[in-house]
Amino acid sequence: MTDSTAPGTGASEQPASQPVSQQPDEETLELARTLLDAARNGETELLRSYLNAGAPATLTNYAGDSLVMLAAYHGHAETVQLILHHGGDANAANDRGQTPLAGAVFKGYPDVVRALVDAGADPDAGSPSARDAARMFARDDILELLG
Structure with missing residues (x-):
């Protein structure tokens, strides 16, 4: 995982594509952008209001x-916990096979790693796995959290 292949680093954040007949309208796209940005920026209270109103905790972007991935990769443990509480998946890999846990290890966020592990994230899932990333970057402190 390098910053050039990192989650949520695209200049134009778009939700996942849908068939032409099911393309969302501009209002829906704007809401998706708001949610994705809130996760990335750790805007926990804003995200809480949308999730409490029924926004999907499993929303993904074009990649x-x-x-969960965006909040984890950008170091927002409280936001990660909120999304998980609302049904987000601690093990959901992106299109490159990267998991939120591996992203948190790569970026060196032990509090996010702890939140994900407590929620059942698999340290051996994804490519590279969180465990492999911790070894690669000599993060013994994080390896200990992974068990």
């Missing part, structure tokens, strides 16, 4: 990055 398959989930709300």
Whole structure:
């Protein structure tokens, strides 16, 4: 995982594509952008209001990055916990096979790693796995969290 292949680094964040007959309207796209940005920026209270109103905690962008992935990769443990509480998947890999846990390990966020592990994230899922990433970057502190 390098910053050039990192989750949510595209200049134009778009939700996952749908068949032409089911293309969302501009209002729906704007809501999706708002949710994705809130996860990325750690805007927990804003995201909480949308999730409490029924917004999908499993929303992904064009690259398959989930709300959990974006919050984890950008170091927002509280936001990660909120999304997981609302049904987000701690193990949902993006289109490159990267998991939220591996992203948090890559970026060096032990509090996010702890939140994901507590929610059942698999340290051996994805490519590279979180465990492999911790070894690669000599993060013994995080390896210990992974068990």
